[in-house]
Amino acid sequence: MSTMIQIGLDEIKNLSLRVLIAAGYGPAHARAIAQMLYTCQLDDCQSHGLFRLFMCVQTIQAGKIDGQVLPVLDPSDTAIVRVDARGGMSLLAVEAAMPELIGKARKHGIAAMAVNRCYQFSALWPEVEQLSAEGLAGMAMVPSHSWVAPAGGTRGTLGTNPLAFSWPRHGRDPFTFDFATSAFARGEIELYKRAGKPLPDGVAVDEQGLPTNDPQAALDGAMLTFGGYKGSALSIMIELLAGPLIDDMTSQESMAFANGMGGAPYHGEIILAFDPNQFSGGRAAQNDARAERLFSDILDQGARLPSQRRFEARARNLARGHVEIPEALFKDLQALLT
Amino acid sequence: MSTMIQIGLDEIKNLSLRVLIAAGYGPAHARAIAQMLYTCQLDDCQSHGLFRLFMCVQTIQAGKIDGQVLPVLDPSDTAIVRVDARGGMSLLAVEAAMPELIGKARKHGIAAMAVNRCYQFSALWPEVEQLSAEGLAGMAMVPSHSWVAPAGGTRGTLGTNPLAFSWPRHGRDPFTFDFATSAFARGEIELYKRAGKPLPDGVAVDEQGLPTNDPQAALDGAMLTFGGYKGSALSIMIELLAGPLIDDMTSQESMAFANGMGGAPYHGEIILAFDPNQFSGGRAAQNDARAERLFSDILDQGARLPSQRRFEARARNLARGHVEIPEALFKDLQALLT
Numbered sequence: 277m278s279t280m281i282q283i284g285l286d287e288i289k290n291l292s293l294r295v296l297i298a299a300g301y302g303p304a305h306a307r308a309i310a311q312m313l314y315t316c317q318l319d320d321c322q323s324h325g326l327f328r329l330f331m332c333v334q335t336i337q338a339g340k341i342d343g344q345v346l347p348v349l350d351p352s353d354t355a356i357v358r359v360d361a362r363g364g365m366s367l368l369a370v371e372a373a374m375p376e377l378i379g380k381a382r383k384h385g386i387a388a389m390a391v392n393r394c395y396q397f398s399a400l401w402p403e404v405e406q407l408s409a410e411g412l413a414g415m416a417m418v419p420s421h422s423w424v425a426p427a428g429g430t431r432g433t434l435g436t437n438p439l440a441f442s443w444p445r446h447g448r449d450p451f452t453f454d455f456a457t458s459a460f461a462r463g464e465i466e467l468y469k470r471a472g473k474p475l476p477d478g479v480a481v482d483e484q485g486l487p488t489n490d491p492q493a494a495l496d497g498a499m500l501t502f503g504g505y506k507g508s509a510l511s512i513m514i515e516l517l518a519g520p521l522i523d524d525m526t527s528q529e530s531m532a533f534a535n536g537m538g539g540a541p542y543h544g545e546i547i548l549a550f551d552p553n554q555f556s557g558g559r560a561a562q563n564d565a566r567a568e569r570l571f572s573d574i575l576d577q578g579a580r581l582p583s584q585r586r587f588e589a590r591a592r593n594l595a596r597g598h599v600e601i602p603e604a605l606f607k608d609l610q611a612l613l614t
Numbered sequence: 615m616s617t618m619i620q621i622g623l624d625e626i627k628n629l630s631l632r633v634l635i636a637a638g639y640g641p642a643h644a645r646a647i648a649q650m651l652y653t654c655q656l657d658d659c660q661s662h663g664l665f666r667l668f669m670c671v672q673t674i675q676a677g678k679i680d681g682q683v684l685p686v687l688d689p690s691d692t693a694i695v696r697v698d699a700r701g702g703m704s705l706l707a708v709e710a711a712m713p714e715l716i717g718k719a720r721k722h723g724i725a726a727m728a729v730n731r732c733y734q735f736s737a738l739w740p741e742v743e744q745l746s747a748e749g750l751a752g753m754a755m756v757p758s759h760s761w762v763a764p765a766g767g768t769r770g771t772l773g774t775n776p777l778a779f780s781w782p783r784h785g786r787d788p789f790t791f792d793f794a795t796s797a798f799a800r801g802e803i804e805l806y807k808r809a810g811k812p813l814p815d816g817v818a819v820d821e822q823g824l825p826t827n828d829p830q831a832a833l834d835g836a837m838l839t840f841g842g843y844k845g846s847a848l849s850i851m852i853e854l855l856a857g858p859l860i861d862d863m864t865s866q867e868s869m870a871f872a873n874g875m876g877g878a879p880y881h882g883e884i885i886l887a888f889d890p891n892q893f894s895g896g897r898a899a900q901n902d903a904r905a906e907r908l909f910s911d912i913l914d915q916g917a918r919l920p921s922q923r924r925f926e927a928r929a930r931n932l933a934r935g936h937v938e939i940p941e942a943l944f945k946d947l948q949a950l951l952t
Binding site: 350352354355356358383384385386387388390413415425426427428429430431433439441443451453455457485502503504505506507509510512513515516517519520521522523526528529548550552554555556557559562563564566567569570573574577578579580582 | 688690692693694696721722723724725726728751753763764765766767768769771777779781789791793795823840841842843844845847848850851853854855857858859860861864866867886888890892893894895897900901902904905907908911912915916917918920
């Protein structure tokens, strides 16, 4: 168990801003990234919090990303807002287009954001929770790198292709999930490798396409999707909607583009927004009660809703005014400033 | 192995129409249902073909459904077409609203159909394939009856909640999938019961909420979702989008409404349509080639695309001008006419 230290809530953003500016990000990108890291760290989501500063620094040091470039919105009368990140980090592009997406969803009932040409490293739940905070349902999908074999396949074609969804609950934390369509996250396999533990069945194949429980063989081979052929079909859908549909790369193209260099992957993203008021003919309140009966029946039988632990962490950290992070992480981050 | 007999393609529709009219369906509903049964039977999809005539007859004989009522479209300038089936079968409502959905998707880039107050018994893939035949991507979701426990739960709350998706491929059969989010279809469990075979692990819990391999205990208890907590989260999303979002019933409400009577379940449906041309800024052709490279890479490694077998059956049956159905089914259908 690593020693934890306390960081004040303001200090999460301040530390992030200092690291990002020092690394070469312009103020607009630094602020958008710092806001995302704050949101994740506040929920004790360590893997997508301050820890991600290393990836941000690595990506800009590799000369891949433009830390200054501003996203450009494509004006339209349709229900789609297209935003070109122009080779910058995705977060500023999503932030710039979010008011348009919300406005279009309220006007048209359903709307979509297509983000192009961006580096992507963040969790998707903070983005769909921006929609549920506005009373809209949100869904987000991205490809990644082609580490994952399709069902019945032997090599990587698909990305870890996460799907995130958030549903607004009146006066409560939203119903939110955000999961990779791979059986395991890539980082989980690396944790098994470091711990010298065998992988469970059904997680990966080796370089010959044969089932393996060896973490290194899995990293050299390909991961599998969750849920067999159904998870595989879902992952292919995400490739199509967050890639060819929006004129952006598949996971395979993104991996080829990265050419073995580390840092954040480069590809597109799609976010859908649904207005319950338009869909229900103005009966959103009655249907909020209907959704709550569904959630109650799930909770009454001892099951948990996804993200419940995260919301508990958020409430606790907001109340006490600080988060806890590993001391080693804090020291490593300080080193980035010297 | 049951004896199979040949039925000419025209005879699929003729036989369906005769059975449906004799049972009390008006000509509009009978034609819409016959068209759907034809589409499924043509693809050798036995479970959703002529076999479903029994459910159609049972539903109307139970006095639940109005065989004459015509659906009503709610006019709107938004990207949503709402159609009220007014207690009729879903198919005619979907058929009536489909041109609006296609028009709205072309105009707004993304559009949705919300179908309310309908009896639903059909597969979803024929509906999303109507969209991909028009060059649009389509997604469809419905609840069902609350036979499925959420991850970590002990009793039925969720439906088998299928998700269907179709992607248009230029000059080829589309990429289509249509799967239940339950680990097994309910009918599959009944087949295991009839065969006296134990269920695999992870398919169901008994009345006490404990894991079971006994088909009868599973039918008395609850089914589980595919893919653990991820499949469960996806199933909850489908409940929300195809229920409270569109002002219609959850699976639990639908089951309570049915009150133990057989026949088709009564609830809503949501269908989404995406226009690749609008999403890609007019670069649909270039991105069609990009999607084809993805499919090629899946096929090159010996994996199959979902629905491949169905498309092969369709080509074979169209070429020979007939389908094969079990002789026993044919005799039972004839008995409905006497």
